[in-house]
Amino acid sequence: MKEFNYIIKRILQMIPVLLVVTVVIFAGMRLIPGSPAITMLGDHATPQAVEEMNEKLGLNEPLIVQYFLFLRQVLTFDFGNSITLNAPVWDLFKEKAVVTLTLTVMTGLFTLVISFLFGYIGGISRNKVVTKTVDTAALIFISIPEFWIGIQLMMIFGLKLGLFPVGGWGTTWGEHLHSMVLPAIAGGLGTSALMIRNIEEEILKIRRQDYVDFAYSKGLKKSVVRNRYILKNVMVSTITLFSMRIVYMFAGSVVIETVFALPGLGNLLMQAILSRDYSLVQGLVYIFAVIVLVMNLLTDISYSFINPRIKLE
Amino acid sequence: MEYILSVKNLKTDFVDGDQVVHAVDDVSFDIREGETFGLIGESGCGKSATCRSLIGLLKENGTVSGGKVIYKGQDITHLRFGEMQKIRGHEIGMIFQEPMTTLNPVVKIGVQLTESLPDTMNKGEKRKRAEELLRMVGISDAAQRLEAYPHELSGGMRQRAMIAIALAGEPKLLLADEPTTALDVTIQDQILKLLQRLKRDLNMSMILVTHDLGVAAQVCDHIAVMYAGRIVEKADVHTLFHKPRNPYTYSLMCSLPSMVKKGQRLEPIEGMPPNLKEMPAGCAFAPRCRYCEKICAEKTPELEEIGKGHYTRCHLWKKLEHVEGIVEREG
Numbered sequence: 001m002k003e004f005n006y007i008i009k010r011i012l013q014m015i016p017v018l019l020v021v022t023v024v025i026f027a028g029m030r031l032i033p034g035s036p037a038i039t040m041l042g043d044h045a046t047p048q049a050v051e052e053m054n055e056k057l058g059l060n061e062p063l064i065v066q067y068f069l070f071l072r073q074v075l076t077f078d079f080g081n082s083i084t085l086n087a088p089v090w091d092l093f094k095e096k097a098v099v100t101l102t103l104t105v106m107t108g109l110f111t112l113v114i115s116f117l118f119g120y121i122g123g124i125s126r127n128k129v130v131t132k133t134v135d136t137a138a139l140i141f142i143s144i145p146e147f148w149i150g151i152q153l154m155m156i157f158g159l160k161l162g163l164f165p166v167g168g169w170g171t172t173w174g175e176h177l178h179s180m181v182l183p184a185i186a187g188g189l190g191t192s193a194l195m196i197r198n199i200e201e202e203i204l205k206i207r208r209q210d211y212v213d214f215a216y217s218k219g220l221k222k223s224v225v226r227n228r229y230i231l232k233n234v235m236v237s238t239i240t241l242f243s244m245r246i247v248y249m250f251a252g253s254v255v256i257e258t259v260f261a262l263p264g265l266g267n268l269l270m271q272a273i274l275s276r277d278y279s280l281v282q283g284l285v286y287i288f289a290v291i292v293l294v295m296n297l298l299t300d301i302s303y304s305f306i307n308p309r310i311k312l313e
Numbered sequence: 314m315e316y317i318l319s320v321k322n323l324k325t326d327f328v329d330g331d332q333v334v335h336a337v338d339d340v341s342f343d344i345r346e347g348e349t350f351g352l353i354g355e356s357g358c359g360k361s362a363t364c365r366s367l368i369g370l371l372k373e374n375g376t377v378s379g380g381k382v383i384y385k386g387q388d389i390t391h392l393r394f395g396e397m398q399k400i401r402g403h404e405i406g407m408i409f410q411e412p413m414t415t416l417n418p419v420v421k422i423g424v425q426l427t428e429s430l431p432d433t434m435n436k437g438e439k440r441k442r443a444e445e446l447l448r449m450v451g452i453s454d455a456a457q458r459l460e461a462y463p464h465e466l467s468g469g470m471r472q473r474a475m476i477a478i479a480l481a482g483e484p485k486l487l488l489a490d491e492p493t494t495a496l497d498v499t500i501q502d503q504i505l506k507l508l509q510r511l512k513r514d515l516n517m518s519m520i521l522v523t524h525d526l527g528v529a530a531q532v533c534d535h536i537a538v539m540y541a542g543r544i545v546e547k548a549d550v551h552t553l554f555h556k557p558r559n560p561y562t563y564s565l566m567c568s569l570p571s572m573v574k575k576g577q578r579l580e581p582i583e584g585m586p587p588n589l590k591e592m593p594a595g596c597a598f599a600p601r602c603r604y605c606e607k608i609c610a611e612k613t614p615e616l617e618e619i620g621k622g623h624y625t626r627c628h629l630w631k632k633l634e635h636v637e638g639i640v641e642r643e644g
């Protein structure tokens with residue numbers, strides 16, 4: 001019951017945040033120079049044609065009216081049609097969301113596996129060379145931008161070795177997953193490096209705790225102490241960072257999708273912005289915002305499952 | 314094989330920055346089967362370091378650099394990990410000093426209890442045994458407590474749970490490192506009584522670490538008094554409290570209200586134990602000792618047997634020969 005109240009409270013708290021988001025999106029769109037009508041009709045369009053287009057798009061209404069029209073769309077979750085693609089925004093979103101979702105999940109999985117594997121090795125190893133190597137490698141990857149890693153991966157494994165497609169996401173699920181490998185690595189390496197450092201530090205800290213000594217004093221096997229004592233506590237203290245980064249990965253898909261020409265939400269958003277497709281941009285950004293907020297809520301709820309010391313209140 | 318545990322010239326060092334600290338220095342004692350052996354002394358004198366050394370659980374910067382620990386005739390000082398795990402928990406168990414940090418915060422009490430039970434038991438049997446252990450340490454709603462996380466228990470409950478967990482492997486020797494200091498007075502008494510009862514019922518031997526002489530007088534059979542990493546006096550409890558022959562032991566007694574006979578003045582020990590990083594030459598207690606003479610600052614006293622099983626580390630112990638019977642021992 002307490003949990004239920006908590007969730008309701010959190011959802012209610014989202015409302016003002018989302019209102020602010022609508023204002024920011026709306027204002028942001030109008031501040032970008034260039035007009036949708038001219039972008040659509042080309043530079044040589046007659047003023048009359050432009051005027052007709054503006055009328056059709058509702059851009060001749062006062063700004064305040066335009067804003068409330070947008071707000072009504074938001075409230076009904078019906079974002080109208082994309083002007084340039086001639087399809088409902090919601091349908092476009094659903095179509096592209098699969099790609100972005102797959103990318104985010106794969107990036108997240110890659111990050112989890114890599115960071116726990118190497119963070120654990122680096123943290124648990126008593127060999128200084130091992131720890132130093134893992135540490136240095138992690139430090140390097142933290143400072144390299146994703147798009148650069150993406151381009152390098154594409155050149156080496158895509159172009160030179162021909163192991164992975166260099167763009168697009170194919171037609172079957174097999175092709176989909178195959179084409180996601182390089183993007184997932186590119187999008188996940190930075191976060192992995194960050195988490196490796198974090199996990200290493202946590203392990204060093206946890207290894208010194210009395211409860212680990214107590215565990216050994218009970219005569220437990222090394223594997224039990226490592227899994228149930230060290231790893232479990234590391235997970236609890238790392239889940240916060242990871243969930244923050246998952247949100248970041250979702251939002252950061254714009255960059256990776258552009259580099260790898262993946263037909264996802266990021267790509268769609270870029271296209272929409274370039275073509276001044278007001279309704280599409282507004283709708284997409286708003287949905288992004290809702291997703292990010294919901295993800296934050298979900299991670300907060302998941303903490304309370306993973307970390308028994310946290311209560312939802 | 315008279316002794317269950319023999320500690321011979323144990324030395325433990327910690328690396329602290331670029332210095333080496335001798336936290337345990339040439340410590341020897343023997344524990345008879347079934348007895349309670351007291352390790353007493355002020356904070357920082359090496360009691361915990363001694364206990365941890367016995368089962369090889371020093372923090373990463375510590376090593377046992379000399380001496381031997383012999384358990385039931387077997388030298389366990391530098392055992393391989395696998396061999397040591399057979400001793401830990403099942404032969405020698407340990408209750409750690411700080412109940413608030415000794416339980417795994419993200420694992421239920423029940424799991425922490427059952428994990429050291431033998432694999433020959435099935436799940437149901439383990440659960441039953443776990444409940445039994447909790448009831449044994451005085452936790453009444455055992456079934457519910459098995460499902461609790463450490464943070465849901467009070468300090469006293471955690472201490473009890475820790476004792477139950479340490480006893481799950483049915484150790485023959487229990488190292489109890491200040492099992493009561495972290496608790497408030499009424500609970501201290503309960504835990505102490507509990508430990509005495511368990512020791513008797515389970516036929517264990519016990520090392521009881523404490524800085525409370527009253528507690529030591531009540532429950533111990535033999536006592537070693539430590540100061541700055543060394544044993545300064547060692548005897549059976551009767552001898553120690555009736556014929557203290559070391560100024561440090563005597564000062565400890567005089568500083569305790571419950572220890573002093575009526576009419577005698579209460580005198581806290583002035584000053585602090587020396588910093589182990591800058592140990593003075595000669596006797597470590599010299600700066601605080603009221604019997605101190607020239608020789609004390611020049612020569613380090615050796616531990617010397619002055620009566621049967623009564624050892625003291627003091628050049629001038631004869632000065633204390635008149636001292637006797639300052640303690641009223643209860644029970």
Ligand SMILES: Nc1ncnc2c1ncn2[C@@H]1O[C@H](COP(=O)(O)OP(=O)(O)OP(=O)(O)O)[C@@H](O)[C@H]1O
Nearest residue numbers: 327329336355356357358359360361362363372589
């Ligand atoms: N990990 C460590 N690193 C450096 N020095 C240490 C370490 N552990 C203990 N020491 C030093 O060793 C000495 C003995 O410490 P120990 O914990 O054994 O004392 P204690 O007698 O148990 O005291 P207390 O009553 O406070 O528990 C102390 O002076 C302490 O500074």
Ligand code: SF4
Nearest residue numbers: 596599602609627628
């Ligand atoms: S040797 Fe000297 S200083 Fe040390 S305890 Fe004895 S009398 Fe005191």
Ligand SMILES: [Mg+2]
Nearest residue numbers: 360361362410
């Ligand atoms: Mg201690």
